Amino acid sequence: MASFSSSSSSPSSTSTRTLLFFCIVLTSTLAATDTKSKVIGSSCKHIESSCKRLNSIISFGDSLADTGNLLHLSTPMDTPHYALPPYGETYFHYPTGRCSNGRLIIDFLAQYLGIPMVPPYIRSKHHRSLSNNFSSGVNFAVAGATAMDKDYFEGRGVHIVVKNISLGTQLGWFKQLLPSLCRTASDCEKLYKRSVVLVGEIGGNDYNHALLAGISKDLVQTFVPPVVGRIASVITELIELGARSIVVPGNLPIGCSAAYLTQFLNNSSTQDYDPKTGCLIWLNNFAEYHNQMLQTELNRIQKLYPHAKIIYADYYNAAMPLYLNPNKLGFSSGALRACCGGRGPYHNNPSVECGKPPSTVCGNPSLYVNWDGLHLTEAAYKFIFKRLFKGPSMVPPFKTLCAVSGS
Numbered sequence: 001m002a003s004f005s006s007s008s009s010s011p012s013s014t015s016t017r018t019l020l021f022f023c024i025v026l027t028s029t030l031a032a033t034d035t036k037s038k039v040i041g042s043s044c045k046h047i048e049s050s051c052k053r054l055n056s057i058i059s060f061g062d063s064l065a066d067t068g069n070l071l072h073l074s075t076p077m078d079t080p081h082y083a084l085p086p087y088g089e090t091y092f093h094y095p096t097g098r099c100s101n102g103r104l105i106i107d108f109l110a111q112y113l114g115i116p117m118v119p120p121y122i123r124s125k126h127h128r129s130l131s132n133n134f135s136s137g138v139n140f141a142v143a144g145a146t147a148m149d150k151d152y153f154e155g156r157g158v159h160i161v162v163k164n165i166s167l168g169t170q171l172g173w174f175k176q177l178l179p180s181l182c183r184t185a186s187d188c189e190k191l192y193k194r195s196v197v198l199v200g201e202i203g204g205n206d207y208n209h210a211l212l213a214g215i216s217k218d219l220v221q222t223f224v225p226p227v228v229g230r231i232a233s234v235i236t237e238l239i240e241l242g243a244r245s246i247v248v249p250g251n252l253p254i255g256c257s258a259a260y261l262t263q264f265l266n267n268s269s270t271q272d273y274d275p276k277t278g279c280l281i282w283l284n285n286f287a288e289y290h291n292q293m294l295q296t297e298l299n300r301i302q303k304l305y306p307h308a309k310i311i312y313a314d315y316y317n318a319a320m321p322l323y324l325n326p327n328k329l330g331f332s333s334g335a336l337r338a339c340c341g342g343r344g345p346y347h348n349n350p351s352v353e354c355g356k357p358p359s360t361v362c363g364n365p366s367l368y369v370n371w372d373g374l375h376l377t378e379a380a381y382k383f384i385f386k387r388l389f390k391g392p393s394m395v396p397p398f399k400t401l402c403a404v405s406g407s
Helices: 016-034 069-073 105-113 121-126 150-154 167-181 185-193 204-211 217-221 224-241 258-263 281-304 315-324 378-389 398-406
Strands: 056-060 137-139 195-199 245-249 309-313
Touching (some): 056 105, 105 378, 137 167, 167 185, 185 195, 195 224, 224 245, 224 281, 281 309, 315 378
């Protein structure tokens, strides 16, 4: 769900540190995927024996799922700031291209299924020897990605200043790769039978890029129907290609984001804030509007394709306990203040990116929900994962995929 401008993502000068870390990260990402990713977290248990055929993840989305694609799309001159420490410090101990201090929800899912962490697709474009190393799946998610194409925003007066990779582009990558994943119809059927297809989270940046650039909320709200429509059309196409087990996340409670709380700090009255959480009510209502429309579309598609199983991942309600009772859940530093960032009441400043001076980082990220303003900490993602895949926040529950995968 990243929203980074091309100017702010580029170093102010070609520093030795940036060039060095770019080279280190490219090497480290390979090691993380091929070696460390095979380590199964002791806190993540394997699913039931009837689900063992689910041993592959095919992922689309944005920075909530990007495991290194945008990093590999970048050059030393436009290296994203999350290619620098302290990104990745908690689990990998170096930056991997993930927009967090450690693992993401997709990483916890891979460990839950007992498979290696899912490699980024773009990595194979630069390393041909790895082009067929997708036995555990493949990740097309790109930080900053939107559901809609860039032309859609340009036509509405919204200039996207990031390296924009749309959901349609990611689907195109998948189609290009598909012949190397399965050469025959029978092989493709086996691939889909054993694969969980994650479509999202996606769509959040269609709103983030505009809202954080000062576009009115009334205009941005008109984006929701076409955004949801685009997500629905991609899901439909994936099903027609053969996908059988599909998980579609909704949007997080963006009104609790340190970046948004900072952006609208001077334009909000006390009535705009939820007294229980301190989050911006209107932004959370916006996220819920998107989620409700998305669920309606998923229900429609499910009726059209009863042979497939579509699961809605309720990111919003899975995350909400973090903001309602952070202290009770072990997040003693609260939920709204970022661990890494610049000065301000939420430790966030749009002109000070985490990883670049003069940003500062907290001593213990596990006590924080928010990592860098827009993204969450590994501890928060782990909590959300448990609520989703082991708890009540999947509709229907994730275990219903077992029958599909084993049929």
